[in-house]
Amino acid sequence: MAKIFVDGKAYEVDESKNLLDACLSLGLDLPYFCWHPAMGSVGACRQCAVKQYKDEDDQHGMIVMACMTPAADGTRISIWDAEAVDFRATVIEWLMMNHPHDCPVCDEGGECHLQDMTVMTGHNYRRYRFNKRTHRNQYLGPFINHEMNRCIECYRCVRYYRELAGGRDFDVYAAHDLVYFGRHEDGVLESAFSGNLVEICPTGVFTDKTLKQHYTRKWDLETAPSICIHCGLGCNTIPGERYGMLRRIRNRYNRQVNGYFLCDRGRYGYEFVNSEYRIRYPFLKTDATTELQATTRAKALEHWADVEKTNIIGLGSPRASLEANFALRTLVGEDRFFAGISAKDARLVSTALEILKTGPARSPSLHDVELADAVFVLGEDLTNSSPMLGFALRQSVRRKPMEIAQKLKIWDWDDAAVREAIQQEKGPLFIATPADTKLDEIATGTYRGAPQDLARLGFAVAHALDANAPPVLDLSNQVRSLAEEIAKSLRDAEYPLVITGLSCRSEELLQAAANIAWALCELDKTAQLCFTSPECNSIGLGLIGTGNLQDALIALKESEPATLVILENDLYRRETGGFVDKLFNAAKHVVVLDYLENGTTQKADMVLPVATFAEGDGTLINNEGRAQRYFQVFVPAGEIRESWRWLRDMMFAEEHAEAKDWQNLDHVISALAEQLPVLSQVKEIAPSAEFRIIGQKIPRQPHRYSGRTAMQANIYVSEPKPPEDPDSALSFSMEGTSEIPPAALIPRFWQPGWNSVQSLNKFQSEVAGPLIGGDPGIRLIEPQKIAKANYFQEVPSRFQSKENKWEAFPLYHIFGSEELSVLSPGIAELTPTAYLAISSASFEALHLNENDKVAVIFDDQEIHLTLKSLPSLPEGVVGIFTGFPGIPYFDLPNWVTIRAISKSEGSE
């Protein structure tokens, strides 16, 4: 710690910080633009100028930039020195020379850092009387709106896009007062993390184009803390609503999880909530011949009361909350509750959980991943399966090279100097995947192979680390030396990390990764083992622990006539059409609770409209094993309710004793914690519904929420009473506390004088540190200390290609493979057509050409796809884009045959 003096007052600060960071961490207001807590200092904007004095006797002092000055012990500065105050106001005056002053029509207005800083410096009178420069704006794709005239040239965008996100198609052009930030020509931004430009930009150059379609000011948005549901990482978000429509998603800082950033799927996938395919009322099919028809809640529940209930089978879902799954489990009984996923997927999840629960390797948070100094990725195309994990790796590869800068006594925060010293050096990152991945560009080494060959490499690495781990026989010298190189990198690291996941649907990969991490633990390393998880609550469903769809079919058949209750789950994405049809045929009644029409709702004789993440509360468990609560953002129109509430009401009909006790979410959580000890801590992840701050709830609507008395004036003359929220300490109104709430309940970042997202500094215990009171979420899975690693022994044999057969495995695309986000127009626009990817050699073997249509056949399954080459694929292996709209479930990986259907135009 260092003692510094600010305007004569002594403070204790962390000496490894710069003065700007230190002052903001102390809660002092100092304006800035180019500095960003996740990007460090570059000294470009000159906005954070303060007066620094040599010693106590120095009366003159000199202007320095706080962001570029270390908070060394004994430092004396003044924020309020007249020259410093004048200089800061002048910097704003300069920045405003060319700014269009179009706040009233600017989407950033009301949450603009430039507005805030202008007010903070006191500049208000314009003396510049000459013409402003003007720029041409660019089309940057469906997510980002570009308005370059507002630019104040802080260089944050280009630093973020190129240096943090690794994008290449965005840069700064020209010089002096004509510098231009954009692409070399109009076009869709290539980075999957482009949406963060919206929050990085301190003014309205880059704004959310999807928000623009249904624009609402920040002060008019009803918001609540939420969790992203578009992959298994559980990034924290802030959705905003007005007039019953979800308007946008913003990042919600959680240092342990997503920090300051989101991927574009997470930020722009929200529009499915507003989809025309939403189910807003209960639907009933009164007899087999009629169509589903809308009805009321009462009628639906009456219908349920009449349904034969002796044999109810419940199918849970990895995209539904713990509470919803638990409510279904309670309704149908523990032994009749099944995970609505295939046997293969269920086995993969339980293997992963078993490894994490019983082994010595710890599952890392995304923040931990950023700190890893040697990484081995097995089988995962992270940018497409778990994008923010890929983003974290882009930061982690800088850990090891940071030593170069530290040796030169360059501060970590001195970003330009650090990058200059490090140059292209990247920490060890090895990527072994079936095909090329985007992250290969930052990898130390890559390896391409069929999933079982990837697993063999993994087993070989483990063996190279610890001779007690099983050896891999008949390994080529090349692979063996690669394994040794990887082993050496991991062994030499302080925080080695192994990443794999369920994408390849290969249990062998999980086992190989476990062996590596455990071998590192045997060497007394703090080894971390990260499994990606396919969906937002795959781990939660796995922890509840139950059978799968195969088991459900057996149970159904045993207990005919049975009623099938399906929770938030399109079974046609989980199993083959033939299998799912068998399930439906075996059930007399089918009840589906879901929020969107899909193949499964078509088969139901009762459909109940349930809340999306934005319309209900619940708990999800991410890939790390971190349980996190999301809160209802708004009260939806129609009969939409949380799944657990429908299920509770259905329990009444069954005369369940619990039903009447479940008045709010806390009651469900209490019951869940009691009955499932593994989940007992779920109670503690957020304050209960009773929580108050000096008797007050936490308002979802901001203090400046406008038009409340007029919003429904066309329906009611008087202002209706705001809806009650029995489930949380948040209220659906403006009234409530203005204090900073506990971290799990922060509905938005906003503080006096800080209207933009930069107000986040005020919510952190220190800049870029944990939120005040600790980051939300509780880890439910911790590693076990064990005497000796219990290695997996079964090493797969080498992949052998077969004549006229191909091993097909799944491929993913960030836009397209996830069920819900693809329903958002922007994401749909960027979704490629699903195809069958084959190696160049296979083309020849098949006598086929690019773009030919083929049938891919396995047993009774057949899907039709266009053919495209993916040269990096190993011979004998093909990839099928999975999860895409219109592409049915296909049991992968498997040996398939390929038949030509039609030749593409232009081919022979």
Added chain:
Amino acid sequence: MEKPLTKNIKSDRQPLSLEEYESTGGYQAIVKALKELSPSEITDLVKKSNLKGRGGAGFPTGLKWSFVPMGEDAPRPKYIIANADEMEPGTFKDRLLLEGDPHLLVEAMIVSGYAIRADLGYIFLRWAYKDAEKCLRKAIQEAYQAGYLGKNILGSGYSFDLKLHTSAGRYMCGEETGLLNSLEGKRANPRSKPPYPQTSGLWGKPTIVNNVETLCNIPLIVNNGPEWFKGLSLTDDGGTKIYGASGKVKRPGLWELPMGTTLGEILEHAGGMQEGLKFRGALPGGASTDFLVQDHLDVKMDFTHVQESGSRLGTGTIIVLDDKTCPVAMVQNLEHFFAQESCGWCTPCREGLPWTAKLLEAIENGQGQPGDLELLAAHTNLLGPGHTFCALAPGAMEPLQSALKYFGDDFQRHIDEKRCPWR
């Protein structure tokens, strides 16, 4: 009077070939350095010689070199770079050396490179110096053929490669760290210091960047010793200096004279003012130095004395202002140049310079307003050292602040009369 830097330069300024250069004793400094001296001994010689950087800043060269990490553990490769970007308005002294005696620079780089144990040298050449480019290419090629460059030079075990890089042509490329970024293929934005290039320079490795004229003194110091070098000067700053004069003087040009020759004497070498014109002032060392006026003709043109008189020696190439030229127009021209050459990185320079240029343009065109001079004066403080990221804007303010001081009445007349009195 000794003219060691320019002694070889022919009257037709055709470059010396390798043989010609060798016949005048060329490349003997390499022989001496590699066979008789250790790198640290050379650095000590340079320190003792009191050679100060001729690019404008006047930083002691030997001291600069001494910050380069030496020994087995030092990061490699190390670089030495000749800053031949000579973009300072009014400055053309390095061009004379580059075109007239290219082998002197090549030799200088080898000796200097050896002093810091550099592996690779670059000559960073101004884009417009096409003749110099040809001369240097030929000289480098000849030096390679003669074994002065490349592996194991003269059997000494020291290896050194030298490359010529022609710049893209921005003023910022002449700034030491802007040059490094440019050489790396990046925008020629400056870098913050510390870290200094001596420890983290080109590609993040130890690097020395010296001006051409500075470097060309090194073989002379090695051959003749620091005492000889100091003796060349009239003052404490060692050596000779290539002074220049441009503007409406009778004989604009360059003269190698003892360091510390007075401003008046140099102007005498230039033949005095053209007929009918009177001397009003001069920028002593390029466009980014403060005006000196009649009272300063006795100022000794070295780093210390010019500083004392309120300006800087800069590059030592004088731009003369006469009484028939409008000082406002002159300063406007300069500020327009600086505004154009701002890299756009830091706010005060990017926005403040165009503002001053536009104010000056308005004043010159008779559209000045009350308060404009105060605004200009405020900018000379606001764009001062430490306020901006690099020295460009503070340098740009030097002619402006001194013009306001010495020619303030002329500025006021423009505003009062709503026209330029010189038009």
